[in-house]
Amino acid sequence: MDRTVNPVQAPAFLNGSVFYGCPSAILRWAHPKCRSCFGKRLELTRRRLFAARGARLYLRGDLVAVDRVKKSSIEYETGYLCEGKSENFPHIQTLKNFPKEELSGKVVMVRFDSSILLGEKLDKNSLAVSNALFTVQYLLATAEKVILVSDWKREVSSKLLDSQSVSDILSSLLRRKVVSLKCLSCGVPFKRELLEEADIFLLENLSGFRKEVANCPEFSELLSSEVDVFVNDSFSLSHRVLASTVGISRFSPACVAGFQFEESLRELKRVLNTDKRPYIAIIGGANIHGKAAALKRLVSECDGVVFVGMMSLQIMHALEYSIPSTLLEPRSSDAAVEVIQSARYRKIPIITPKDFWCINDSPGYQIEVIPAHRLGEGWVPVDLGPRSLDEMDSLLSSCKKVIWIGPVKFKSSHSSICTDGASKVAQIVDRLAQRNCEIAIVGNKACSTMIKESRSSASCSVIENASVVWEVLKGRKLPGLLALDRAFPFKIDWTMAYRNPAQPLVVDIGSGNGLFLFGMASRRKDQNFLGLEVNKKLVRRCLDGVHQSGIPNGFFIATNATSTFRSIVSSYPGEVVLVSIQVIEKLPFCQPVKSSVS
Template sequence: MATSIDDLKTTMDMMAQQLAGVQDLAKQFEKMMTMTLDKLNDLEAWRSIAETSMGSMMQQSKETMMRLRQLETLTQSGSVADYQAQFEKLAHEILLYNPAYDYVYFVKRFLAGLKEEIRAPIALHRPRDVETVSALALLQEEELSAAKHKPFGRGFTKGLARATTEKVGAGGQGLSRLKCRLRCSQLQLSTNSVHNKKEKDKYSCFDQSTSYLHVQSLRDFPTEKLSGEVVVVRLDSSLILGHLGPCTSSLERALLTIKYLCKARAKVVIATSWDTIFQSDNPVIESVGSFAEYLSSLLQVEVIPVDGEPGLTSFKQEEWAQNSIILFENLVNFRGEVANCKDFSQKLASGATIFVNDSFSLSHKILASTVGITCFCYASLAGFHFEEELMQLIKITDTTRRPYIAIIGGSNFLRKAPALQMLTSLCDGLFFVGKLSFQIMNGLGMTVPSQFIERNAVKEVLQIIQVARDRNVPIYYPTDLWCLKNDGSKTLGVISSNGQLAGWTPVDIGPSTLEKISSIIPSYEKILWIGPTNYDLTETFSVGGTQLGEILEKATDSCDVVLVGSAACKEIKRKTDSSSQYTEFQNATVVWEFLKGRILPGIAALDKCYPYRIPWSTVFCEPTLPLVVDIGSGNGLFLFQMAKSCESSNFLGLEMNEKLVIRCLQGMASDEKRNLYFVSTNATSTFRSIVSSYPGQLTLVTIQCPNPDFNKEQNRWRMVRRMLVEAVVDLLHTNGQVYLQSDVESVLLVMKEQFLSYSKGQLVTDGDGDHRIDNPFGVVSDWERHVLARGAPMYRTMLKKI
């Protein structure tokens, strides 16, 4: 008997060595040996237990090794999105069997599988987590696609450098927000209509490249949730100090944001910055104390300045009187602001739960006070001024009012080429002034002095001219110029643009050019003026800009006028005190970056909302039936079965993966019952905006087996956040239920704890609280079926609203 037992132990030791590389299974083996020691006297019983246990463990080992081999050989053959989906699926399954693998391994594997032209530039930036490397891969793919299909495409080097900073600077939360893709597809009534491209385009709500622009605003945030909360407001000091002239409407909106928060009984903290060099003669900014006094006079509320490093840790709470406002020190004085330092961002947000960005002019920058801070607040919203400016920015590309002409000035054609390409594809007329006009004139074959030509932009110029010709878009340029004689006499003269400019320096557009502009303006319904008209970019000679301002001021009565840049805004304001007749953007950089198709990090960091109201009467046959929402619906198999078995309810699936949603919509196109629908969205931030318009009652919300987050082990399945919980609880009908399920018990416990904690007593456990309850629906999800098939348990709980 002893020999037989020794033989068995030897065999088991050999098998244990085979499992040595699989940490979790080795622990199971040790546990099994301990539990079966009492069976050693019964050799047959011990052998049976050992064989059963080892068979199960070996099967798991084989599964793990198979997934590892698949991951090691996985390469990108199609799009980055397809490769990412395959990679995440395999990584998720590997972590289920063995959670020992860290994010470094997954980052290396993800990089190794990418195509060479995508991998090489990304590797230079040394991404530290899967989320970052996947976001950069998507960006690189977009850049390569743009370079291939768009004639104005630039190389990836500079584009990625900027985009990388924007993406990575936003932190993990900002990145996940930037990956969010929103889509609202109307339900088609036949299979043919689903595959009909024309119908698909008709019902596509918006271009995905600008989906990040639809953000949650303070206006739509529940007022009652502001009471007692510490809210950090990023204020635009230029609106307060008015160094560009009076900004009445913008200033009123900025002040309204703060007054609105105070009225809602929120504890307001203001973070802002101002230039101490260009405004050194302004007594308001001598110190944070003087700025606080000026703010107090505008708001009629006490503003308490905080000297030193921003943050509430050193501020005495007892000094925070009711309705008083805290003002942090000038952020320009801290390096962490421009560096988007994580520690500095955390100090800015210390004690705060909500962030409100009202500094739209900084949207193109990556700052701790506009991007980094959002990682430490559960809600990041747009203030009233920010919201209005964003709406106006989107309207620049709106072509409902046509014909549409753009008057484009300034210099540096190469840097602005992507934006100029965008305007060429949008507008019905282009009038180039300033140094940009010389590049166009040269491209059209006119004689231009060599010192005025950007030789590295010739290719881009010719491409834009070709696009304009293909679209029959007229291109205008100056017919004459005000010029300054080079002999030092400061003599001014008007010279034809196709004449000899030797001995003269162009300074501004001439009278004939202005007459031409005046003659063609009445033919257009919408006008965009972006960039200065003069050539030396100084204000010494600004005759052309002044007269152009007069022309456009008269045109505001009959058409929409959009002014971009301080030069354009100043010229119009000299003629009129009212800004209601036109749309203005003091900071031209934000608009140029937007027209280039770049991601504006200050906007991308904010929470997203669903921008469209779903037509429930079209989506469902009976839109007043009780609604069941499955968050993270995946391939939709669970909802397909639920919709068939329960026709007395409507079912809505919310899923981030757009391809899965399209597949689900196509799969249900021939279903005449129409009690099922899918939307591609990030439910964490858009659940409220989607479900709040439903005419019936929300009776059930399900969250099943959330996908892992590879960056941090403790957050691998982090899906439930405060914003989502509050939205679900607010919209859930009394006695409505929340069903939570996971194949990892700790994940279920965390989700349950968050729902019970953030619901503030409105949710209770429905039943005895056991986490091993049977599936209450009789319908299993795809992943649940997979888990049960390998003999693993599922952990479930049901919560009820009281």
């Protein structure tokens, strides 16, 4: 949200129990992690905090009020009811929009991406590195303490020996002393007293803990000890279920996306956008069986597909080319046939290589350009041939969007003899980018090749971890993304919702048919009343009722308040004086007690 937060200092009535003081009592409950903790989503309903019998729907109101509600209802129909249509990419809470005052005096944990900040060849001018560093620097300026956590391996960089060496690298990047903490291996939650030594700390290497990969609840709770806000800035791991990205969200009061995570998600959405036509996919890599669902989606969305690398051989075999069995993947035939049938159904072209640079299996390793139909004569492909590249160039010449996903790589151990095929593909794609064709590059090999060969790589959408994109193309959701707090997807114009938005606000979570709020709004003109209800049909009827009656101090929003409550009330310009809630199930962290409201 764009406005400054107004913390809820009002009592929240929860199934007969009342919590006072700070917003944490409310916000801890009205939070996505409650659903994961208790195994299923909490279903909300309306609780009558005041006697609602005899509540009447007053149909009187001046023309100004009617016009105000009519306009807000139109905005609601076109906007608010659209919430939740994109389940794969929910509207998440980001560090950029998270209220700074809620970071003040807090301990914040950042799950950073080691492949970005700890790489052997670190480019400080790259957008990814800049965003990752800015996340930490922003928190150092706003929070009290920052705890960094990640996993790293020697293959990422030879300098990564232990936590102390990583602390030294991060200290150099951040120009602040990063202190190494060893508490995870002991299995004992660290105390706040340990944080007096410095402002920023680094926990042990997570790759040394099996419980990290197993998403162990005990390990997740250990990670979250003394943590007030969790920031996930490791988008490249969002397709995996880890204790440090998913499990920790169950125990942290607030879970938000860092600046690098947010930018990577924005890039992913751009990569998957199919508005521009013609749209062609260049598909490399291997494992056609495991990627069959993703390939069929690409075929269903693109105007043509070009196969390169090992995957092209599986498609060629299904097209009845003679391919040596040593080059075929297990269980690839059925998947290749399904992809071909999908393309034929849509009447789009499937392009496979017409020739290859090949090595003969005879002594001396003679290298020649061999037509595709002669591969079964003892020739082993090591790279794309000139005809294949020319055909690709011709097909792509009129494209408005190209996605290149996967490496131009073959299985042969001699593929290093001739490896300029990927470079020439990058040059073709670069020429398209210079003609304002939208380019998306996915995968480490494709990205590194494009950076070397391209003069316009900065204008391309780039995602180095292809696994994330493949998972989304398969129709799967990203656990690391879904674990973050939700944000209400639209900016609420409170001046359209209420005649006087500065009045104290009463929020009814699970407002149902709205009779309770209608009755209260007609009695208490000095307060505004907001109903949050997950049932969109009920909300539409309530808004119609507000429109007809001209009530100036009542409004309804269709939303799942367990996830969007914070972002909605944070934008309200006045004071929130009361939040009413009823939960069908008994919550494990509170014992119901009798309470009354006068």
